[in-house]
Amino acid sequence: MDLELTGGTALVTAASRGIGRAVSERLAEEGMTVVAGARTTARGTEKVGGGVIVPLVSDLADAEQTGGLVDTVLSRHGRLDVLVLNTPGPRIVPALDTGWEDWAAAHDLLLRPVVQLAVAGGRRMREQGSGTIVLLSSTWVRQPAPGGVLSASYRSAAAAFIKTLAGELAPHGVRVVHVMPGATxxxxxxxxxxxxxxxxxxxxxxxxxxxxxxxxxxxxAQAREIADVVAFAASPRAGFMTGSSLVVDGGAVRATY
Structure with a gap:
């Protein structure tokens, strides 16, 4: 299936490995120029399928650096068609063993950069009259697990923000989708x-x-399986999908909705 992404530009954060890397490869295979953000970049520009992956040093824990990411992509590539908000995981710790420093660090990894990038990217896409924002989070939003209090709490806040943003951007032709991978x-x-x-x-x-x-x-799951869902959600083939939360977990979450 042609996902009709050829020639577009995407920004994927936390893209050096794991799901972020798999998403970058998948979008490049569809013919996109993919700007792959990561704290360090061991690779140079790569030809993948019909597209390319262009590395960009970006530390999501650095508010100033994160705030300039969208402008950097626009200055170098002229437009932004897909924004994939992927974030590193925080410390695994029981709720009663957390300190405020844990919450502050998790906030600066999971919530602040999502809001910064989604606002900056959403404004540009609103001007274009097109684009898709995909938030990658976790099934812990739906079904928290022991030790996952930091992730579940801030990812839930990010999910609420993204749901609100979807309604605001829909009249401008911009879609927003939330993908929740399970164990990968x-x-x-x-x-x-x-x-x-x-x-x-x-x-x-x-x-x-x-x-x-x-x-x-x-x-x-294999990271590639999550990437396939993200690529479809980001594409015009999913043109009537916005504000949706997609669980990709092999059936592990038992909730009915």
Whole structure:
């Protein structure tokens, strides 16, 4: 299926590895110029499929740097058609063991950069009369997990912001979609499993088994599978979808809506 993205420009944050990297590759395969933001860039410009991935140093924890990302993309590429808001995960810790420094750090990773970038990108897309913003978060918004209080709290706030933004931008031809991946085989998931094993006095394999046991499809997602959903949601093929929250989790969330 042609997703009709050829020739467009995308900005993907936290794109050096994991789901962010997979999304960058997938959009480039569709013929887009993908600006891949990351704290460090080990790669140069890459030809992928019919498009290219262009690295851009960007630390989401730096408010000033984050605030200039959209303008940088516009100055170099002239337009912004897809904005994928991907953020690193915060510390895994029980709620009663958190300190205010944990909340402040998580805020500056999960909420502030999402608001900064969505406002800047949304204003530009409103001027264009087109564009799509995709927030990548987590099923912990719907079904919090032990140790995930920082992620669930701030990602939930980001989800509410994005839902509101979708209604404001829809009359201007701009769509906003929220994608919530479940357990995915990334470095981040490996770190979560190891943290749980250390806390619970179990092994890494035991914790992986516990995670998979709760997934009806019986396995983790691959980052590519999440990227496929993001690419479709970002494309004109999903032209009547906005304000939607898409759960991609192998059936793990038990809620009916």
């Amino acid at each position: 085989g990334t470095d981040r998931m490996q770190a979560i499993v190891e943290t749980k094993a250390a806390r619970n006095g179990t092994t890494r394999d035991e914790e992986i088994e516990a995670v998979v046991r709760d997934i009806p499809l019986g396995r983790w």
